[in-house]
Every structure is written in structure tokens, then in C-alpha cells.
Amino acid sequence: MRAGYTLNGRYRIVRALGEGGMANVYLAHDLILDRDVSVKLLRLDLRDDPGTVRRFQREALAATELVDDNIVQVYDVGEENGMQYLVMEYVEGTDLKAYIKRHFPIAYQEVIQIMEQILNAVKTAHEHNIIHRDLKPQNILIDEHQVAKITDFGIAVALSEHSLTQTNTVLGSVHYLSPEQARGGMATKQSDIYSLGIILYEMLTGTVPFEGETAVSIALKHFQSEIPSVRDIDPRIPQALENVVLKATAKRPADRYTDVASMADDLRTSLSPKRAGEVRFTPAQDDDGETKVLPVSALNTTPVPHAIAKPVGEPDQVAKDESQSTDQPDTGKKKRKKYRHPRRRKFLIAGGIILLIFLGIIIGVALFRPQMTNVPDVIGDKESAARSALVTAKLKVGTVHKTASDKVKIHRVVRTEPRSGTQLKQKSVVDLWISTGPKRYKLANYQGDAYASTAAKLEALGFTVHRESVHSTSVPAGRIMQQSLAAGRNVVPSKTDLTFTVSTGSETVTLADLTNKTKSQAQSYATNHNLNLAFQYAYSNDVAKGRVIRQSPGEGAVVHEGDEITLTMSRGDRSESSSSVDEFSVDVKIPFDSGSTDDQSTDDDSSSSSSSSSDSNLVQIYLKDQDHSLSSIYKQMTITDDTTVTLPFTVTSGKSGAYKVVRDGHVIASDNHVTKN
Structure with missing residues (x-):
């Protein structure tokens, strides 16, 4: 497209x-x-x-x-x-396959953090009785905040839809295929657990356990060959962590975890010192009736000879032969020994020469083969101490890299390449990675963002996030209004608490009956309930001058905070008015003030709040004409953007009116001589 x-x-x-x-x-x-x-x-x-x-x-x-x-x-x-x-x-990032390739080796804690998110997603699917059946790193996306998200349920099947699973039909990627699927059996939740175990294996080793020239050869290995040990590839991997891989990838589904939650619980504690002495997991041995193949050595074993019974009536041939042998004259024996002696001595001389040549070869190889040494374990050492240890081991220091680390103190060795324990030729080069301290994260301005998704991303990075809820007439419910730490600060996520002020939306108000109230009484009611008032005027023979004739919306109506209520005020009896009046209106533009400044501090050690900018202005308008006085508020409102209001004036002919606009306590506009054009 x-x-x-x-x-x-x-x-x-x-x-x-x-x-x-x-x-x-x-x-x-x-x-x-x-x-x-x-x-x-x-x-x-x-x-x-x-x-x-x-x-x-x-x-x-x-x-x-x-x-x-x-x-x-x-x-x-x-x-x-x-x-x-x-x-x-849309997930902006990469898939787990590319992430492993780019970041390997991945710290064990990071591996567990990513796997826990994957397990949480699969747990949700299994709770809805949905099996993914195609779990692989290519179907797991990692966004820029290291949040893992599973996609592609194209071959996922609900457990109740047995008709959609056909025997001898294999779906999914063969490198992550469970043994029962490789045999053509039906996929179960344990099949997904097997695939999760292969994914964990790849994150720890950088490769899949089984490779082959064809998909069939790889599938055969899944149910015929044991999973290679991850500790053979990386001896530093704790046995408890390898046990998670072994139990998840057991050949028999019954030997695997009963559910994803059990695997997540086991994985979460795999780096705990309490499990340091854990023994290697071994599945229960069970003869499943399959044909067993005897090793070749069993066919070559020579049986122990037993005594042979002599048939009745036959002469004792063995005794006879022995008798004949013992009856030989001594002189005959001596002649035979003298005859064989020269040949035996030639064999001894030849054997000695061969032995000397063989020993010479061994000595030559030992003298001329390269001198080997092992990379010392310098993890956690200062750079100077690590250099000395490498020199002592007759190795050279190569490139020194800088990298962030939450576990290793600043200026100390995070890892070496090749890794410690690797056997190398003397004078080989070893690169060092030196810690720059915990990885820092630059805070963004989260105002206006959805709290739920923002908090989830930050918590995945290690932040501790708190929520404070307040009502707001200008910010939608669930959106962030303020943050406790300023945007632009560089912080260590695991050591940072972040508090968001979150809008719960505006409260509702059930309107009281304001008819026959004075203007000051109506304004007091509006202020107490965070409502805005607009006034209209009309003559009335029934309602005294200066009191409310009617309201819109009426009594009992449910409105939200910040809504505008229109009140029609009485001018009294028309017959009592002796002078003519002019009625006109004036448009006044009220600019919005965000209150932002350019010198906002971004100091990392600052503890100030996130921003000095305001997301709303409180505006009060005062009006003077036949019906109003500058000493009382004509209209009060909250604005979030530039706003134009229309002010109605009723003045005696030949007279003028006046107005004043106050924004957040400051007079921003006024006119003391307002007349009809």
C-alpha cells in the first residue's frame, strides 16, 4: 500500500x-x-x-x-x-530479537525484568483461555522505555476451539516449538511455557539452543536432544536461574511449570543469595514406553566365560593336552627358547625406538605450543587494580569503555571481554568496561499526559510513582496536572519518587432556587459552588428591583463546576422609570497568561516542583451602569486560552458606563468612559 x-x-x-x-x-x-x-x-x-x-x-x-x-x-x-x-x-522501538543482538550480553536483572513483563502478558492471555502458540522474540516488542509488549495473535487459539487444531499440523516458529507440537500434538499452556523457556535461554546466551539445516532437523532435536546448559556458555549464571530454563523446557509437559505465574515467581527469586546453593533441576525419570536404542559399547562387551561341562563318556581332552604338554622333554623347551630369543629382542628394540619418538613429539609440542593463561576475575575492582591483575596474568589491557551500572560502583569494572575465566594466549588483549554509576533518566514534561500509561512506563524504568487526585474544571479526568520534579532533571530511577497531581474532572452541582435572591446572594452561591454567572435585565411588576426574576438552567438542574448560569435581574416597575436609557454592548478580549518563564531551573539537585506555568486563569469582571456597581463582581470565570467576552451596558441617555477586568488578582484592562457609539 x-x-x-x-x-x-x-x-x-x-x-x-x-x-x-x-x-x-x-x-x-x-x-x-x-x-x-x-x-x-x-x-x-x-x-x-x-x-x-x-x-x-x-x-x-x-x-x-x-x-x-x-x-x-x-x-x-x-x-x-x-x-x-x-x-x-504503535510501539516505537524494536523487537526482542534485535534487542538481544544489539545489547548482548544483557545484565541478569534486566533479563528478569523483561521476562517478568512477557510472563505477565502471557498470564493474562492464559487467564482468558487463549494460547499464543507462536511466542518468539520477533513477536515481542521493546519500546524506548524498555516496556515489553506481545503482539501477533494470528495463530492464537482459544482452548474451547478444538476444531481449529488439527493433528499433524504444526504452527509457530520451529526454533521455539515445544516437543508435543513438533510431534503434531495439540498445543497447551505448557507449550507456551516451553517457548518462554527458549526465549529466556536466548536472552541469557545470545543464541537458540538448537540449530539445523532444515526445519525438520531442528524439530527433531526439540523432542530428542537435551537442552544445552546455559552455564556451559556463561559459568557466572546462577544455578537457580538455569533451573528456570531447565524446568520451563522439560521434554514432558508434566515436568514443566503448572502455570506462567509459577514460572514468574521462580524467576523473580532466582538471583537471591538464599538460592546460591541450589542443585541442578532434573526432571523425574519416567519410562514412557518409547523404543530405547542401546549404545554401541553394549554390543562390544565380552561376556565372562563360564565352566564348560564335559559330556559323559568322552575323554578328558583338556587333561590330555596338559599331560602331553608336561610330558615334553626339557631339552625341547630350551631349544625353542633359544630359537625365538633374537626375534623378541628385535621387537623390544623397535618398541623402544617408537617410544622415544613419541616422547620426543610430546616434549616438542609442550615446548613450542603457545603459553596460555586465564582472564582474572576483576569485576568490582578499580581500574588501576584491574590493570595490575591483567598484567600479572600476562595479558594486555585493550580498550576501556564507559557504561552505566546500577550494581557496580562508579569507576569500578563492570565486565571484561573476553569474560573472566576464559583461557587465552599470553599477551592477548582484554577490554574493560568501567562503571559510570547508575543510569540516569531525563524527566519530560508530563502535564496533560494520561496518568495510567505514564505511570506504567516510569515504574517499568524503576521509578516509584505516587498519585494525588484533585478536581479540575479545565483538565480532563485522568490527565496529569502537575509533577513533583521538574522536567529536564536527570535522575536515577531506582532512587527517585515522583508524585503526579491528577485531575478527577469537575464535580457536579444540583442548582438551588435562586429566584428572588439579590445579586450579592447569587454571587456568593456561585462562588461557593465554583459556578460562573451571567446577568440579563428586565422590567418586572412582581419582583423587586435588584432581585432575580428567573434562572437558566432552573432549580434542580445538574451542572458541572465551571458551568455558566444565566440570571435575569429585575429593573423594577417600568412605570417608575422616568428617564430614557441607552442599551448597548462592548466586546473585551482577555488574553490568557500561561505564567511560564525562560529561566526555569533544571539543576539535578533541585527539589522544586515541576513547573511554574499555570494551566488556567481566574478572571473577575466589574461593571458600572444603571444596574451594576464597580464595587461588586459582575462576572467571574476561569479561562485556559485567550477569551473574548461581551459586556452589556444599560445607561441613562447622556451618561457613560465603566468596566474593569482582573486576571489572577491583577487589573489587566479597564475603561471608565464607555458610551454608545
């Missing part, structure tokens, strides 16, 4: 994001909600395939049932000109 095309009159295609086996994905812009989205469009060559269309529709159904911070949200589903499409949340 070309860029610029508008799908369904709403989603404008920006560019292609990727292509899959079933659909193509595009970045698009939602013209109505003014946000970027991902559009998944069924491929042109598959639109006439009922099975593919059914899978595509099933993805939409499965994904819309799942609401979780770690699952890509589906916003819309539709069809246009025969094109099936899904509109989903």
Missing part, C-alpha cells in the same frame, strides 16, 4: 514497518484522534483464502479480549474493498 493512502477515510498510511507470512504492517496516523497507529493489512495474495481470513479475524478477536500493559492493544477492526485490516497501538 502506498504512502498517503487514507484507509476508511481515517487512517493515513505513512510508511511500511514490516512484512509477515500473513500480513503487512504499516505506520499510519489516526486523523480523528491525532495519534500514530500500526495498521496490519492482510496480504493481497491471501485475501481469497478462507483459512487465512479466518486466522486473521481470530487474531482480532483474541487481541480485543486482552487488555494488558504488556500486550499490544487493538483499536479497530475493519474491511475496505476486500482488504481485511487491524488497527493497533
Whole structure:
């Protein structure tokens, strides 16, 4: 699909994001909600395939049932000109496969943090009886805040839909395929757990456990070969952490975790010192009736000889042979020994020569092979101490890199490359990574953002987030009004508490009966309930001058704080008016003042609040004419943008009126001589 095309009159295609086996994905812009989205469009060559269309529709159904911070949200589903499409949340970042390749080796704590998010998403799916069946790093997105989100439920199946799973039909990626799926069996929740174990293996080692020239050869290894030990690749991995991989990838589903929550609980404590002495996990041995193959060594074993029974009546041949042997004259024996002696001596000489040559080869190899040494463990040492240790081990210091670390103190070694314990030739080069301290994060201005998504992203980074709720007539419910720390500050997430003031929206007010009230009484009521008043005037023979004739909305109406109530005030009996009056109106523009300044401090050590800018202004208008006095408020209102108000004047012919505008306690406009043009 070309860029610029508008799908369904709403989603404008920006560019292609990727292509899959079933659909193509595009970045698009939602013209109505003014946000970027991902559009998944069924491929042109598959639109006439009922099975593919059914899978595509099933993805939409499965994904819309799942609401979780770690699952890509589906916003819309539709069809246009025969094109099936899904509109989903746009995740700006990369997939887990590329993330592993770019950041490997990944710190164990970071591996656990990402896996916990993945497990949380799969747990939500399983609670809705939905099995993903295609869990792999390519289907897990990592955004710029390290929030993991699972996508692509294209082959996910509800447990109740057994008709959609066919025997001998294998769906999913073969590198992450469970043994029961490789055999053509039905996928279960334990099948997803197996795939999660393979993903954890790859995050720890940088590679998948099984490779092969064909998909069939890889599938065979999944149910025939044991998972290689991650500790053979990285001996520093704790046994408790390897046990999570081993239990999740057990060949029999019964030996795996019973559910995803159990795997998450086990993973969460895998780095605990209390589990330092944990033994290697071994699945229970169970003869499942499969054909066993004997090793070749069993076929070559020579049986222990037993005594042979002599048949009755036969002569004792063995005894006879022995008798004949012992009956040989001594002289014969001596002649045979003298005859064989020269040949035996030749063999001894030849064997000695061969032995000397062999020993010479061994000594030569030992003398001329390269001298080897091991990389010392300098993790946590100061740079100077690490350099000395490498020199002592007869190694050279290579490039010194700087990297952030939450675990290793500043100016100390985070890791080496090659890693400690690796055997190298003497004089080989070893690179050092030196800690610059905990990774700092630059705070943004979160005012106006949705609290729920903002708090989730910050908590995933390690922040402690608090919420304070207040009513607001100008900020929608759930949006952030203020933040406790200023935008632009660089902070350490794990050591930072951040408090957001969040709007709960405006409160509702049930209007009282204001008829026959004086203007001051009505204004007092409006102030107490955060309402704005507008006045109109009319002659009345029944209501005394200066009192309310009627109100709009009327008594009992439910309004929100900040709403405007119109009151019609009495001018008294028309017959009592002896002079003619002029009635006219004047438009006054009231500018909004954000209160922002250019010298806002961004000092990291500052503890000031986030911003001095204001999101609303309190405006009070005073009016002087036949019906009003400058000593009392004519109108009070809250503005969030430049606002124009119309002021009505009623003055005796030949006289003038006046007005004054006060914004947040400061007079910003006034006119003491207002007349009809």
C-alpha cells in the first residue's frame, strides 16, 4: 500500500514497518484522534483464502479480549474493498530479537525484568483461555522505555476451539516449538511455557539452543536432544536461574511449570543469595514406553566365560593336552627358547625406538605450543587494580569503555571481554568496561499526559510513582496536572519518587432556587459552588428591583463546576422609570497568561516542583451602569486560552458606563468612559 493512502477515510498510511507470512504492517496516523497507529493489512495474495481470513479475524478477536500493559492493544477492526485490516497501538522501538543482538550480553536483572513483563502478558492471555502458540522474540516488542509488549495473535487459539487444531499440523516458529507440537500434538499452556523457556535461554546466551539445516532437523532435536546448559556458555549464571530454563523446557509437559505465574515467581527469586546453593533441576525419570536404542559399547562387551561341562563318556581332552604338554622333554623347551630369543629382542628394540619418538613429539609440542593463561576475575575492582591483575596474568589491557551500572560502583569494572575465566594466549588483549554509576533518566514534561500509561512506563524504568487526585474544571479526568520534579532533571530511577497531581474532572452541582435572591446572594452561591454567572435585565411588576426574576438552567438542574448560569435581574416597575436609557454592548478580549518563564531551573539537585506555568486563569469582571456597581463582581470565570467576552451596558441617555477586568488578582484592562457609539 502506498504512502498517503487514507484507509476508511481515517487512517493515513505513512510508511511500511514490516512484512509477515500473513500480513503487512504499516505506520499510519489516526486523523480523528491525532495519534500514530500500526495498521496490519492482510496480504493481497491471501485475501481469497478462507483459512487465512479466518486466522486473521481470530487474531482480532483474541487481541480485543486482552487488555494488558504488556500486550499490544487493538483499536479497530475493519474491511475496505476486500482488504481485511487491524488497527493497533504503535510501539516505537524494536523487537526482542534485535534487542538481544544489539545489547548482548544483557545484565541478569534486566533479563528478569523483561521476562517478568512477557510472563505477565502471557498470564493474562492464559487467564482468558487463549494460547499464543507462536511466542518468539520477533513477536515481542521493546519500546524506548524498555516496556515489553506481545503482539501477533494470528495463530492464537482459544482452548474451547478444538476444531481449529488439527493433528499433524504444526504452527509457530520451529526454533521455539515445544516437543508435543513438533510431534503434531495439540498445543497447551505448557507449550507456551516451553517457548518462554527458549526465549529466556536466548536472552541469557545470545543464541537458540538448537540449530539445523532444515526445519525438520531442528524439530527433531526439540523432542530428542537435551537442552544445552546455559552455564556451559556463561559459568557466572546462577544455578537457580538455569533451573528456570531447565524446568520451563522439560521434554514432558508434566515436568514443566503448572502455570506462567509459577514460572514468574521462580524467576523473580532466582538471583537471591538464599538460592546460591541450589542443585541442578532434573526432571523425574519416567519410562514412557518409547523404543530405547542401546549404545554401541553394549554390543562390544565380552561376556565372562563360564565352566564348560564335559559330556559323559568322552575323554578328558583338556587333561590330555596338559599331560602331553608336561610330558615334553626339557631339552625341547630350551631349544625353542633359544630359537625365538633374537626375534623378541628385535621387537623390544623397535618398541623402544617408537617410544622415544613419541616422547620426543610430546616434549616438542609442550615446548613450542603457545603459553596460555586465564582472564582474572576483576569485576568490582578499580581500574588501576584491574590493570595490575591483567598484567600479572600476562595479558594486555585493550580498550576501556564507559557504561552505566546500577550494581557496580562508579569507576569500578563492570565486565571484561573476553569474560573472566576464559583461557587465552599470553599477551592477548582484554577490554574493560568501567562503571559510570547508575543510569540516569531525563524527566519530560508530563502535564496533560494520561496518568495510567505514564505511570506504567516510569515504574517499568524503576521509578516509584505516587498519585494525588484533585478536581479540575479545565483538565480532563485522568490527565496529569502537575509533577513533583521538574522536567529536564536527570535522575536515577531506582532512587527517585515522583508524585503526579491528577485531575478527577469537575464535580457536579444540583442548582438551588435562586429566584428572588439579590445579586450579592447569587454571587456568593456561585462562588461557593465554583459556578460562573451571567446577568440579563428586565422590567418586572412582581419582583423587586435588584432581585432575580428567573434562572437558566432552573432549580434542580445538574451542572458541572465551571458551568455558566444565566440570571435575569429585575429593573423594577417600568412605570417608575422616568428617564430614557441607552442599551448597548462592548466586546473585551482577555488574553490568557500561561505564567511560564525562560529561566526555569533544571539543576539535578533541585527539589522544586515541576513547573511554574499555570494551566488556567481566574478572571473577575466589574461593571458600572444603571444596574451594576464597580464595587461588586459582575462576572467571574476561569479561562485556559485567550477569551473574548461581551459586556452589556444599560445607561441613562447622556451618561457613560465603566468596566474593569482582573486576571489572577491583577487589573489587566479597564475603561471608565464607555458610551454608545
